[in-house]
Amino acid sequence: MAKLPLNQEQIDRVKDLARTVADDVQRFFSRHSSISVERTVLRLYGVDGVDGEGIPLPNRLVDLWREDNDISSGISRSFARAVLTSGKDPQTTAELICRGKITFNGPNKFSDDAIKEKEGELVKRAVAALDATRKRKLEKIEKHPLPKQPWRYLIVATGNVYEDRIQARSAVMAGADIIAQIRSTAQSLLDYVPYGPTTEGFGGTFATQANFRIMRDALDEASEDQGRYIRLVNYSSGLCMAEIAACAALEDLDILLNDSMYGILFRDINMKRTFIDQYFSRLICSRAKIIINTGEDNYLTTADAIDQAYTVTASQLINEAMARNALLTDDLLGLGHAFEINPQIENAFLYELAHAQLARQLFPEVPLKYMPPTRYKSTDIFYSHAQDTLFNLASVLTGQGIHLAGILTEAIHNPFMQDRYLSLRSIDYVFNIARGLGDEIEFKRNGFIAGRARQVLDETESFLKSIHETGLMEAISRGQFAGISRPVGGGKGLDGVFEKGPAYSNPIMERLEEDGVLHE
Amino acid sequence: MSETMIRPYGDTLNDGMVQLSFTLPVENGPKARKAAEIYVSKLNFKDIAVVHAERIADNFTFFVVYARAVPTLDYSEVKPAEVEIEAMSFSEINRLIKSKLNRPLTVVGATIGSDAHTVGIDAIMNMKGYNQDYGLERYPHINACNMGAQVSCEALIEKALELNADAILVSQTITQRDVYIRNLTELVELLKTENLRDRFILIAGGPRVTNDLAKKLGYDAGFGPGTVPSSVASFLIVRILEKM
Ligand code: B12
Numbered sequence: 001m002a003k004l005p006l007n008q009e010q011i012d013r014v015k016d017l018a019r020t021v022a023d024d025v026q027r028f029f030s031r032h033s034s035i036s037v038e039r040t041v042l043r044l045y046g047v048d049g050v051d052g053e054g055i056p057l058p059n060r061l062v063d064l065w066r067e068d069n070d071i072s073s074g075i076s077r078s079f080a081r082a083v084l085t086s087g088k089d090p091q092t093t094a095e096l097i098c099r100g101k102i103t104f105n106g107p108n109k110f111s112d113d114a115i116k117e118k119e120g121e122l123v124k125r126a127v128a129a130l131d132a133t134r135k136r137k138l139e140k141i142e143k144h145p146l147p148k149q150p151w152r153y154l155i156v157a158t159g160n161v162y163e164d165r166i167q168a169r170s171a172v173m174a175g176a177d178i179i180a181q182i183r184s185t186a187q188s189l190l191d192y193v194p195y196g197p198t199t200e201g202f203g204g205t206f207a208t209q210a211n212f213r214i215m216r217d218a219l220d221e222a223s224e225d226q227g228r229y230i231r232l233v234n235y236s237s238g239l240c241m242a243e244i245a246a247c248a249a250l251e252d253l254d255i256l257l258n259d260s261m262y263g264i265l266f267r268d269i270n271m272k273r274t275f276i277d278q279y280f281s282r283l284i285c286s287r288a289k290i291i292i293n294t295g296e297d298n299y300l301t302t303a304d305a306i307d308q309a310y311t312v313t314a315s316q317l318i319n320e321a322m323a324r325n326a327l328l329t330d331d332l333l334g335l336g337h338a339f340e341i342n343p344q345i346e347n348a349f350l351y352e353l354a355h356a357q358l359a360r361q362l363f364p365e366v367p368l369k370y371m372p373p374t375r376y377k378s379t380d381i382f383y384s385h386a387q388d389t390l391f392n393l394a395s396v397l398t399g400q401g402i403h404l405a406g407i408l409t410e411a412i413h414n415p416f417m418q419d420r421y422l423s424l425r426s427i428d429y430v431f432n433i434a435r436g437l438g439d440e441i442e443f444k445r446n447g448f449i450a451g452r453a454r455q456v457l458d459e460t461e462s463f464l465k466s467i468h469e470t471g472l473m474e475a476i477s478r479g480q481f482a483g484i485s486r487p488v489g490g491g492k493g494l495d496g497v498f499e500k501g502p503a504y505s506n507p508i509m510e511r512l513e514e515d516g517v518l519h520e
Numbered sequence: 521m522s523e524t525m526i527r528p529y530g531d532t533l534n535d536g537m538v539q540l541s542f543t544l545p546v547e548n549g550p551k552a553r554k555a556a557e558i559y560v561s562k563l564n565f566k567d568i569a570v571v572h573a574e575r576i577a578d579n580f581t582f583f584v585v586y587a588r589a590v591p592t593l594d595y596s597e598v599k600p601a602e603v604e605i606e607a608m609s610f611s612e613i614n615r616l617i618k619s620k621l622n623r624p625l626t627v628v629g630a631t632i633g634s635d636a637h638t639v640g641i642d643a644i645m646n647m648k649g650y651n652q653d654y655g656l657e658r659y660p661h662i663n664a665c666n667m668g669a670q671v672s673c674e675a676l677i678e679k680a681l682e683l684n685a686d687a688i689l690v691s692q693t694i695t696q697r698d699v700y701i702r703n704l705t706e707l708v709e710l711l712k713t714e715n716l717r718d719r720f721i722l723i724a725g726g727p728r729v730t731n732d733l734a735k736k737l738g739y740d741a742g743f744g745p746g747t748v749p750s751s752v753a754s755f756l757i758v759r760i761l762e763k764m
Pocket residue numbers: 182183184185186202203204266298301302374375376377378409410411412413414415629634635636637638639640641643644650689690691692693694695696723724725726727728743744745746747748752
């Protein structure tokens with residue numbers, strides 16, 4: 001593959017800088033937890049379902065528990081005690097608590113040791129579930145091998161899970177390797193995970209555990225038909241990052257959009273809350289072998305793709321460092337970037353190649369997530385199709401990992417079946433006729449592309465230095481990413497954050513951290 | 521045919537040539553291609569050529585069709601769906617506000633509902649503006665307050681009252697399941713119930729918003745794709761002076 005002449009020492013420097021920035025944030029959130037982290041613990045312990053009013057039991061339980069317990073100790077131990085009290089399984093225990101049959105605060109007949117032992121049992125079960133999904137996926141991939149990269153990623157977004165299933169099947173038939181079920185508008189702001197199969201969504205379908213299962217089953221069938229493993233994607237960014245990661249793990253999802261920065265900047269979610277949730281959700285992804293996709297591509301929908309290219313690179317580096325702290329390995333790091341330069345600019349394609357190749361070389365082993373043009377997409381669908389064709393060329397030339405299909409009707413509506421088909425036609429055409437191009441060419445040492453890549457790397461380095469001085473949270477509050485400023489104490493969900501007390505316990509988190517990266 | 525009567529143009533005036541593409545929920549084959557032809561004939565087209573048919577999924581076929589359109593249209597009777605305004609320049613608008621209104625003009629803007637798209641409203645309101653045309657914040661005699669996205673109708677109205685605004689600007693991008701119509705309607709209804717509708721000039725905008733649509737929903741005007749801030753400012757000052 002053609003390589004840009006980059007300075008390895010500089011690369012090491014920016015990676016170091018990003019690591020210190022990430023560690024700094026980590027220090028903050030290792031002292032804190034959130035109500036959604038606690039709900040995730042319950043979900044992994046086996047609590048699911050809704051009460052008579054449709055409120056998810058994990059929410060009900062955490063609310064009841066908060067009423068008269070010291071929140072700073074976490075829910076795990078209290079719940080283990082309740083399970084001992086009921087003498088039943090976690091789900092039945094949860095139902096009994098909701099119906100007021102037992103309370104978190106009833107007289108305690110159990111020794112600390114007995115409670116700890118019960119907690120240990122619950123954790124074992126939770127971790128076993130995460131291990132089981134990992135194994136199931138590996139088996140499926142062994143049976144139906146993955147295709148060559150770039151993987152063709154297509155979205156379905158009808159709002160109705162059953163319609164999504166039809167659309168997904170047709171997309172797979174037309175050649176998709178990855179199906180993303182787009183989530184309903186504003187779900188990221190819900191402080192609970194909706195329940196059951198759903199047929200009414202806006203701009204997408206609700207992310208529920210039942211919907212995950214319906215889609216995964218459909219894709220398992222499609223994998224059998226096509227003889228290649230089809231991956232399923234959903235979205236976890238938002239107020240329920242860790243909970244959705246848990247639901248996704250339980251249903252064998254393969255990829256999750258998982259990025260606090262996206263939630264902070266584009267959904268106005270409080271940064272403390274979402275950094276805390278992100279860490280636990282990424283630990284879960286690591287154990288369950290879920291690829292995370294990060295959202296740097298979005299910055300370029302509000303900020304200029306040339307002037308602000310360095311913010312994408314800096315954010316990728318920080319995301320990489322944060323992901324490493326959460327035990328994610330290279331194969332699970334779908335760092336995001338995009339082909340979003342104004343097509344009126346002369347040599348825009350050369351800039352795009354410089355950016356795409358820079359990402360490729362900074363993160364040589366990760367499945368980079370490459371986003372097609374969206375912002376400058378024209379409602380002239382024919383012109384738009386031409387834009388996508390060049391995006392496809394950039395992607396295959398620079399060896400991207402997860403290739404989000406550009407759609408000719410991007411500026412108009414969510415894709416129709418035929419839009420997806422036409423998109424895949426162009427992708428297959430370009431990937432096929434230009435497959436070996438990247439191995440055949442070289443970048444001129446002092447050419448435009450190499451110069452541009454060096455410039456972005458220089459800008460990234462000075463940006464990371466300034467973030468290093470102020471801290472990431474301050475940089476965000478100064479509007480240094482995507483041109484959007486979010487105050488540290490602002491946004492949604494801060495009321496769900498609490499400081500861990502001396503008695504705090506989240507034994508799932510501890511166990512995952514202790515086990516570290518698994519080498520299989 | 522009279523000069524104002526028109527039809528689509530392929531390569532000869534009035535040939536009526538139209539290009540269509542669509543999908544039918546049937547398996548590809550001779551019967552499917554015939555079905556496409558018959559379907560297009562039901563749309564009142566003539567000389568139909570089904571030039572491309574391709575299976576795109578089990579039981580779905582995609583077609584590309586060329587055909588001649590029959591009806592003609594009297595162009596002289598067509599009225600544009602866009603707001604008709606005499607576009608003024610940045611300085612003309614400022615001068616008009618200063619000389620005729622004699623006080624700053626206040627506008628409040630937001631994207632309402634759960635819609636998180638801000639680029640459209642920012643293009644109109646923020647300093648930088650759109651397409652080399654300064655945004656409302658840049659006008660020395662306009663007080664522009666941009667509340668951003670995901671703003672509730674209640675909060676928007678409250679802000680407009682607090683600032684004693686002349687106009688409320690609303691942006692809507694997501695159209696799925698007509699959510700934009702519902703959101704836009706909700707705002708008008710709320711203003712009406714609180715007897716505030718006549719107090720503000722009410723403007724809607726977004727990629728699928730037209731002036732016709734906005735007016736039907738009870739707005740004073742609607743602005744679609746490609747709108748520049750000076751058009752909005754021109755409309756506002758003229759309308760405010762009329763109201764005085
Ligand atoms: C950028 C973008 C985003 C960014 C938004 C960032 C931000 N802060 O705004 C991000 C990545 C966050 C995003 C998210 C989503 N998006 Co989006 N997004 C786009 C994109 C690529 C460009 C929109 C844009 O910025 N246009 C540029 C501006 C300048 O144009 P404009 O809005 O039309 O504004 C002009 C005029 O309309 C007018 N105007 C607009 N508002 C107003 C107001 C007034 C008062 C006036 C006078 C004039 C006016 O003046 C402006 C200047 O001329 C479009 C695709 C496209 N190319 O159009 C999709 C698109 C709009 N998004 C879409 C969707 C579905 C979503 C999501 C719901 C996806 C999901 N399920 O998560 C989420 C939204 C979640 C939510 N809660 O809203 C769909 C909408 C489909 C539909 N018709 O309903 C589109 C069309 C993409 C697609 N094909 O699916 N998106």
